[in-house]
Amino acid sequence: MDDALSDELLHEIFRRLPPSPDVSLVSKRWLSVHRQSLTSISLRSPPSLPAFSSLLSNLPSLSSVSVSVSVTASPLSPLLFLSLSHLCPNLRSLSFLPFPLSPPSLSLLSRNCPRLSSLSLSLSRPLRFPWLLLFPSLRELSVLASDYPSYDLCDDSAESCHDDVVPGDDARELWLESLSLTAIKGDDFGVCWLWRRCGKLRRLALNSCEGIGTDADQEDGYFWFLRCLKGIKEVEIRICRSIVDEILSKLAENCERLVSLLLHDGGGDGALLRFLNIHRCNLESIDFRLPMDLSNDHLLALSSNCGSLVSFKVQSCFLGTSEGLKSLAAATGDRLRELQLIHCDVVDRERGLLPALGQQLRHLTNLDLSCNVMLEDKGLVSMLASCDQLVDLGLRGCRSLTSNAVIAVSRSCVRIKYVDIADCPNIEEKAVEFLVSNSPWLRRVTVEKSKVSNVTKRTASRKSIEIVG
Structure with missing residues (x-):
């Protein structure tokens, strides 16, 4: 077989395989061809x-x-x-x-x-x-x-070490479409150079920033920053509490093409509420991690003004109630495909919430309820009975769930491909075996290796199901 495989054919096979060092151990020839086929490395x-x-x-x-x-x-x-x-x-x-x-x-x-x-x-x-x-x-x-x-x-005599100021650069615009800035301070005014030349930006990410390299007193620099916002489609803001209110205000006033907003760990609730009420864009994806800054008022504003949502993700929400989530589900039920409620105590606190959401969100394909430690079988099973389109389900860290929930997944979600049931101590080995044996479209299960029996391993191998532990 090895003689029948040319280097070109081996090269093409290796390019199509998932990353694995095992193939390089077969022979020196395979090692050489494998190295030639690698397109990415991380060190x-x-x-x-x-x-x-x-x-x-x-x-x-x-x-x-x-x-x-x-x-x-x-x-x-x-x-x-x-x-x-x-x-x-x-x-x-x-x-x-x-x-x-x-x-x-x-x-x-x-x-x-x-x-x-x-x-x-x-x-x-x-x-x-x-x-x-x-x-x-x-x-x-x-x-x-x-x-x-x-x-x-290199030293000063080297050709590549010339002055970094390029003649005529004032007239040239960059072709950047995605820009991520981390740890920018208020007096990092060199960033103004970027704002002047980034008129084609489609994605902007700010991480742990205290400023944007300009302020309201610098009218010219501020003008170019606002100009950049007009074409932005995706914005991510992480741990930028000192500037997030200002950024949200400018997004609401200047950004008409925004479809995706991520806001983690920092945001005045008043500024966020104003953004949700006056923004002029059609948001399709929202990702919030705002433990003490996301309330029912925000969820109700979303219901009234963000009916085009396709993906809604919330982590560590402690102030919302079922009223806000039910209202949002009613407003987005026909469109919403992805729902993530990670470590949200409303899921544990109000037991009728999940069945009600399931009735409204029948077209969900992705559902993640991870880290809701008090989530019980009854609420989840009732929701799954309505959500028969699910492809991806995350239940990691739902420590109150039992094997009955996993059996319900297999019976209700006939299209399921990806399931994460790691760190769920009450889910037993037999339930994992049942899931792997009775889910025709399953492709990956994330679970502890101690719960993977020999029968499960053989079935997974025969059906090309990946077991991640």
């Missing part, structure tokens, strides 16, 4: 520089590389980056964190990797971005602002 603790360079030289098809190095490894980290930029000419996606890179280093990368379309990196303060004009193919940029110093990779 959390890179080896020594010679070993790193040797590794890259044996992977000619790499297009995606993720490297995480310690900022304390300053003498070595720049050289790793230099080796990577020289040995991966086909690179399209690069993540190099958290070591800060200098503009001359990035200039060198632009010369060696002209096809780069996605870049995730750390930059030292003060932040400067003119080097982005050297990357005409770049569409996705993620920046972590750092107080650590960066190191240049």
Whole structure:
């Protein structure tokens, strides 16, 4: 069989297989072909520089590389980056964190990797971005602002180490479609350079930010930031409590194309309520994690103004009641396909809630009720009886559920493909066996290995079901 498989055919097979080191253990030939077929690698603790360079030289098809190095490894980290930029000419996606890179280093990368379309990196303060004009193919940029110093990779005489200010850059606009900024402070005014040139943004993510690089006193910079918002379709705001009210206000006034909003860990309830009441966009996806800032008023505002929702995710909601959720279900019942209520005590507190939601949301395909430790079989089983379109079900950490709930999943949800029942101590081995044996479309079950019997393993193997434990 090995003789019948040419290198080209092996190469194509390996490209279609899920990532696995096992195939490279068959023979030296398979190892060589496997290396040639790899298109992505992720290294959390890179080896020594010679070993790193040797590794890259044996992977000619790499297009995606993720490297995480310690900022304390300053003498070595720049050289790793230099080796990577020289040995991966086909690179399209690069993540190099958290070591800060200098503009001359990035200039060198632009010369060696002209096809780069996605870049995730750390930059030292003060932040400067003119080097982005050297990357005409770049569409996705993620920046972590750092107080650590960066190191240049070459001396002043090297051709690649020129001034990072490009002549005529004021007239040029970037082609960035996705921008993620982390740890931006109020006085990081270098970000204003980005706002002036990011008129094509479709996705904006702010993580642990205290500012946006401009303020109301800088009329010019603020104008360009508001201009960027007009084309935004997706916004993610995480742990930005000091600026989130202002951002929500500007989104409501300037963003008409927004379809997806994620808001985690920080948000004045008043600003969020105003946004939900006056926004002019058709939101299709909402993801909230606001333990003390999401109340029934917000859920009712969603019901009145967000009837086009397709996905609604809530984590750690402690102030909502069944009234708000039922109202939202009634308003979105025909459209909503994904519902996530993770660690929401209303699920445990009001026992008739889930059956009522099931009656309204008959078209759900994705349901996640993880970490509701008091959720009982009766409420879940009643809901599943109405939600026969489910494909993906998450019950991780629902410690009060028993085997009866899993049996109900198999009987009611005939289209189910993915089930997560990890950390559910009252679900027994026999129930897992029943689920695997009686679910014709099942593709993956997440459960402890101690609950996977030999019969379950054989059945899963025969039906190509993945058991994740």
